[in-house]
Amino acid sequence: MLPLVSTTLFLPLAGAALILVLPRPSARTVHGIGIATAFLTLAFAVAMWLRGVDGPGFSQVEELQWIPAIGAAYRVGVDGISLPLVLLSAVLFMIAFIYASSLRERPRAYVALALLLETAAIGTFTALDGILFYVFFEVSLVSMYFMIADWGHEDRQRAAMMFFIYTLLGSLPLLLAILGLYLGSPDPTFDMRAWIENPPLAGAAAMWALVAMLITFAVKIPAVPLHTWLPAAHVQAPTVGSVILAGIMLKFGTYGLVRFALQMTPDAFREAGVVVLIFGVVSALYGAFAALAQSDLKRLVAYTSVNHMGYVIVGVAVAALTLDPSVRAVALDGAVLQMFSHGLVTGALFLLVGMIQDRAHTRDMGEFGGLLKTVPMLGWSFVLAAFASLGLPGLAHFPAEFQIFLATLSAAPVAIIVILGIAIIAAVFLKALRETFLGEPLQRWRAMPDLSVREWLAVGPLLVLTVVTGVAPSWVLDIIHRTTSALVL
Secondary structure (H helix, E strand, O other), rough: OHHEEEEHHHHHHHHHHHHHHHHOOOOHHHHHHHHHHHHHHHHHHHHHHOOOOOOOOOOEEEEEEEEEEHEEEEEEEEEEHHHHHHHHHHHHHHHHOOOOOOOOOOOOHHHHHOOOOOOOHHHHHOOOHHHHHHHHHHHHHHHHHHHHHHHHHHHHHHHHHHHHHHHHHHHHHHHHHHHHHHOOOOOOOOOHHHHHHHHOHHHHHHHHHHHHHHHHHHHHOOOOOOOOOOOOOHHHHHHHHHHHHHHHHHHHHHHHHHHHHHHHHHHHHHHHHHHHHHHHHHHHEEEEEEEHHOEHHHHHHHHHHHHHHHHHHHHHHHHHHOOOOOHHHHHHHHHHHHHHHHHHHHHHHHHHHHHHHHHOOOOHHHHHHOOHHOHHHHHHHHHHHHHHHOOOOOHHHHHHHHHHHHHHHOOOHHHHHHHHHHHHHHHHHHHHHHHOOOOOOHHHHHHOOOOOOHHHHHHHHHHHHHHHHHHHHHHHHHHHHHHHHHOOO
C-alpha cells in the first residue's frame, strides 16, 4: 500500500530540492514547479482524506527506526483532529502558490522556502514522535522568518525579528516538557501514542509540564498577553506569508493544546482548566475590541484572528473541565472545526486585503469608499468572507462557534460572556465594509481593475469551501467526531 502520509509530507521538500538543483531556472519554471508540487500534495492529501481514519485512534501510521537507543523513531499518522488540518494545509499552500505566481523578486528562493514550510506544516500535524514533532515545529519558524524578512513590507526586518525571538524562546518550554514526558515514561520513549494512552507524568511534574506547554502554545496561537508579535508580523509579511501564518501556523498552537496539553497531561489540565478558560475569554474579547479600533485592513484581520483563536482556547478548556463525555465531544468538535474554518475564512480575507493593497498601495480604510461599485467581484468576495468571519449562519464559522458556545453554556455558564465577541466582530466588519466598499467611489479608484483569473483561482476555492462547510459541516465533522467522541480524560 502506498505510504500516503510520507508521500504527502515529503513531496513539497522534493519540489524544493528540484528547484534548487536546476541551473538558473526561469521564474515561470520555478512557479510551475511550485504549483505542480502543491497540486500533487493536495491530491495525496485528498487521498488520505478518502482513506480516512479507522476509529478513535491513529490511522495510516508509518514507522521507521531513527534513534533506537533513546526510543526516537520516524512515526507519522493521522486521526480525526490532525487529518482536517493536513487537508487545510494542502489547500492553503496550493492557493498560496497560485497567488504568488506573479512574483518576480527572487522567485527561486521564495518558492523553495514556501515548499519547505509546507513540509514543516504537514509534518507538525502528522508527527507521532516527540522529537520529530519538535523538529517540524522549529523548521516552520525558520522558513517564515526568511519569508517575512526578505519579501515583507517596509518594516519587515523588525517584524521578522520579533516573530523569531517570540516563537523561538516560546518553543523552548515545549522541549523541556517533551524531555519530561520522556523521562517520566516507564519505558523511556518519544512515542506520542504511548504518552497519550498512558500519561507518564502526575502531580507537580504534570503541572509543570502543562505550564511549559501552555507557554509555548500560547505564544504560537497567540493568546493574550503573548500576542504582541502577531499584528506586526501580519502587517509586514507578504500576502502569502499572512495567509500561511494565520491559516496554518497559528493552528500549531491550538493543535498542540489538544494533542499535548489535553491528551498528555489531562489531570493537570483539568485542575488548570479555569485559568486557561479565562485566558481564552480574555483573548477572544480583547481581539474583538482591538480589531474595532483599527483603520488598517490587514491589522484589523490580524486582530480578528486573536478573537477566533480565543474561541478555540475556550472550547479546549471546556473539554478539559467537563466530566460529561457528550459535552466534551461537542466542545472539541467545535474547537477543531473552528481551526479548520478559520484557515479558510481568514486565508480568504488576507488574500483579498493583499489584492486591495496591490492595486491601491494602501490598506487604510479612510482612503477608500465605494469599491463595491469599482471592483464588484473583489468587493462581494470580501463581503462574503467578512460575513463568514462574523459568524453568519450558513457560513463556515457558525457551526464551529455554535458548538463551542453550546458546550460552554453547559459546562461553564459564566464564560458564555465570550459570545459578546460575535457582536463586536460584527461591528468590526460592518465598519470596514461601510468605509471601504460602500458609498460613491473616489475618482482615483475608478480605474481600479477587478479580480484577474489568477486571483479568482486563488480566492474562489476558499469562498466555495467556506459556504460548503457552513451549509454542510458534516463532511468535516464526521472525521473529527470519530476521535473526539472517544477522547477520554
